Amino acid sequence: MAQRTIGFIGLGVMGAPMAGHIRASGERLLVYSRTKSKARLVLDAGAEWRDSPKRIAQECDVIFTMVGYPKDVEEIYFGSDGLIENARSGTILVDFTTSRPDLAVRIYESAKVRGLNAIDAPVSGGDIGAKNATLTIMVGGEEETFQKVKPLLEIVGRTVILQGGPGAGQHTKMANQIAVAGNLLGTVEALIYAKNAGLDPKHALLSIVNGAAQSWQLSNNAPRMLERNFDPGFYSKHFLKDLRIALDSAHAMHVELPMLTLSERLFAKMVNDGMGELGTQAIYLLYERGLA
Amino acid sequence: MAQRTIGFIGLGVMGAPMAGHIRASGERLLVYSRTKSKARLVLDAGAEWRDSPKRIAQECDVIFTMVGYPKDVEEIYFGSDGLIENARSGTILVDFTTSRPDLAVRIYESAKVRGLNAIDAPVSGGDIGAKNATLTIMVGGEEETFQKVKPLLEIVGRTVILQGGPGAGQHTKMANQIAVAGNLLGTVEALIYAKNAGLDPKHALLSIVNGAAQSWQLSNNAPRMLERNFDPGFYSKHFLKDLRIALDSAHAMHVELPMLTLSERLFAKMVNDGMGELGTQAIYLLYERGLA
Numbered sequence: 001m002a003q004r005t006i007g008f009i010g011l012g013v014m015g016a017p018m019a020g021h022i023r024a025s026g027e028r029l030l031v032y033s034r035t036k037s038k039a040r041l042v043l044d045a046g047a048e049w050r051d052s053p054k055r056i057a058q059e060c061d062v063i064f065t066m067v068g069y070p071k072d073v074e075e076i077y078f079g080s081d082g083l084i085e086n087a088r089s090g091t092i093l094v095d096f097t098t099s100r101p102d103l104a105v106r107i108y109e110s111a112k113v114r115g116l117n118a119i120d121a122p123v124s125g126g127d128i129g130a131k132n133a134t135l136t137i138m139v140g141g142e143e144e145t146f147q148k149v150k151p152l153l154e155i156v157g158r159t160v161i162l163q164g165g166p167g168a169g170q171h172t173k174m175a176n177q178i179a180v181a182g183n184l185l186g187t188v189e190a191l192i193y194a195k196n197a198g199l200d201p202k203h204a205l206l207s208i209v210n211g212a213a214q215s216w217q218l219s220n221n222a223p224r225m226l227e228r229n230f231d232p233g234f235y236s237k238h239f240l241k242d243l244r245i246a247l248d249s250a251h252a253m254h255v256e257l258p259m260l261t262l263s264e265r266l267f268a269k270m271v272n273d274g275m276g277e278l279g280t281q282a283i284y285l286l287y288e289r290g291l292a
Numbered sequence: 293m294a295q296r297t298i299g300f301i302g303l304g305v306m307g308a309p310m311a312g313h314i315r316a317s318g319e320r321l322l323v324y325s326r327t328k329s330k331a332r333l334v335l336d337a338g339a340e341w342r343d344s345p346k347r348i349a350q351e352c353d354v355i356f357t358m359v360g361y362p363k364d365v366e367e368i369y370f371g372s373d374g375l376i377e378n379a380r381s382g383t384i385l386v387d388f389t390t391s392r393p394d395l396a397v398r399i400y401e402s403a404k405v406r407g408l409n410a411i412d413a414p415v416s417g418g419d420i421g422a423k424n425a426t427l428t429i430m431v432g433g434e435e436e437t438f439q440k441v442k443p444l445l446e447i448v449g450r451t452v453i454l455q456g457g458p459g460a461g462q463h464t465k466m467a468n469q470i471a472v473a474g475n476l477l478g479t480v481e482a483l484i485y486a487k488n489a490g491l492d493p494k495h496a497l498l499s500i501v502n503g504a505a506q507s508w509q510l511s512n513n514a515p516r517m518l519e520r521n522f523d524p525g526f527y528s529k530h531f532l533k534d535l536r537i538a539l540d541s542a543h544a545m546h547v548e549l550p551m552l553t554l555s556e557r558l559f560a561k562m563v564n565d566g567m568g569e570l571g572t573q574a575i576y577l578l579y580e581r582g583l584a
Contacts, residue, residue: 101489124499124500124503124504124505125503126504136499136500136502136503138499159498159499159502161495161498161499163491163492163495163496163499164490164491164492167489168489168490168491171485171486171489171490171491171496172486172491172496172499172500174485174489175482175483175485175486175489175491175493175496175500176482176499176500176503176504176505177505178478178481178482178485179478179479179481179482179500179505179507179510180478180504180505181478182474182475182476182477182478182479182481182482182551183474183475183478183505183507184474185474185477185478185551186470186471186472186473186474186475186477186478186551187471187474189470189471189474189549189551189552190467190468190470190471190474191467192547192549193463193466193467193470193538193541193542193545193547193549193552194463194464194467196542196545196547197393197459197460197463197466197467197541197545198456198460198463199455199456199460199463199464199467200455200456201467203453203455204455204463204464204467206451206453207416207428207430207451207453207455207464207468208416208428208464208467208468208471210428210451211416211417211428211468211508212416212418212468212472212508212509212512212526213416213468213469213471213472213475213508214507214508215471215475215506215507215508215509215510216503216504216505216506216507217504217507218471218507220504234504246485249485249489250485250488253485253488253489255484255485255488256579256582256583256584257481257484257485258554258558258583259474259477259478259481259551259554260481260485262550262551262554266550287548290548291548291550292548
């Protein structure tokens with residue numbers, strides 16, 4: 001069998017280092033991104049540029065996508081220049097984007113009709129996880145397809161788990177984001193309470209970080225809030241996107257999740273108030289300024 | 293100086309092992325509890341029984357209290373048979389109960405008038421922390437008083453921190469409970485979402501327990517929820533008490549904490565629906581049965 005060709009579409013903060021790891025493993029790699037300058041590092045490492053998703057589709061055996069919003073996913077998969085229409089029979093399409101579970105199902109079904117296989121594979125672990133290839137990858141799709149791409153996924157991720165059929169990866173990521181939302185609200189409200197009660201919040205943290213209140217959010221984002229470091233580890237606007245996908249899915253399932261509903265409302269206000277480019281920990285600013 | 297005498301009032305799930313550790317350290321210990329049978333172990337270990345808080349007050353140099361609700365604290369401190377009226381000048385009063393910060397301030401001030409010293413010292417770590425003497429103790433009061441009793445506190449706790457003046461221990465505990473509430477809502481909503489989405493929630497946990505969604509609640513209470521083990525590690529009715537204290541304090545400070553408000557509403561419904569004797573993880577049942 002001739003050497004396979006891998007495609008990678010979307011070379012942002014996450015995609016660029018992920019594509020870099022795949023290229024570094026020795027695979028032939030074709031890349032496309034809306035902004036070509038973002039491809040420089042991976043092109044320097046030996047990847048080849050293609051001018052459109054269509055060109056990627058026509059030449060690759062496995063194609064990864066890592067873009068921003070569900071509408072970007074729709075365009076790349078379903079546009080006239082897109083993967084579903086242009087990929088060769090047998091190609092495996094892997095979407096790393098955190099996106100709508102129902103869109104993942106639609107991609108899978110449309111791919112199937114054209115003799116392609118598709119899996120959804122959203123990740124967690126952020127830009128650091130992408131750089132260090134320690135991402136968690138939550139996969140939905142067919143077992144056989146999963147087994148074929150698993151060695152490639154393990155190049156960029158440390159915890160790679162098939163969670164079920166098409167969409168199951170996205171649903172697992174949504175469960176993850178829901179837990180994050182609760183922990184983040186617990187963190188910010190604990191700090192706002194402590195501050196208003198006249199405590200030294202940093203000192204109060206010493207008493208609460210290691211017990212039943214312990215969380216990644218409390219350990220990592222509480223100090224940033226108190227140091228007024230609101231730089232994006234994870235953009236508020238992207239978190240709002242995720243919360244909306246989760247809430248839409250919950251509505252479709254007729255499940256009431258009031259904490260998620262509250263989180264979506266608060267992050268919508270953050271983004272409306274111009275804080276979408278700040279990190280999720282900037283919810284502390286929203287509480288400081290007042291929620292009304 | 294003659295050997296000092298320690299008093300301990302309230303020998304429930306938490307108080308009994310804590311008193312046991314103090315007795316085991318060699319201190320002369322007088323105990324009182326509403327239900328005498330709960331004193332058996334510590335009496336067997338050499339503690340002495342007294343028939344009322346008044347008797348304890350009259351004979352002790354340091355008095356610990358660990359009771360249920362703020363009204364119990366009020367009775368023991370301010371009743372005609374209580375500590376404030378009956379303690380000898382110079383006695384130090386230490387309340388381990390999780391109670392109202394404003395009540396802690398009132399105890400401190402009333403104690404002061406009578407030549408006594410009082411500190412609030414609520415704990416976290418649960419019955420296991422009490423048994424293993426690994427509790428976190430959050431202290432509010434005067435530095436000098438704190439230093440005097442710190443060696444005794446370190447007999448029952450591992451992390452013993454003065455957080456500020458009178459009431460600061462209670463406020464810190466409230467911040468702790470607020471963070472717990474957020475993490476618990478994140479945990480239950482993530483699981484309810486996962487289940488309704490058709491995932492295997494236990495399998496989904498494998499993908500989310502170690503990242504940004506990580507929390508003590510997710511690691512410890514999610515498995516209990518899924519195994520339908522609703523035995524109390526921490527009683528829902530006690531958590532509701534704590535949430536109400538926190539919410540009352542927030543209202544008094546004119547701080548809006550919507551996640552805390554939501555948590556109080558959900559736990560109030562749990563207790564109303566007869567689930568007060570179950571553990572906090574039984575909030576999973578509330579979500580299963582519907583929140584309306």
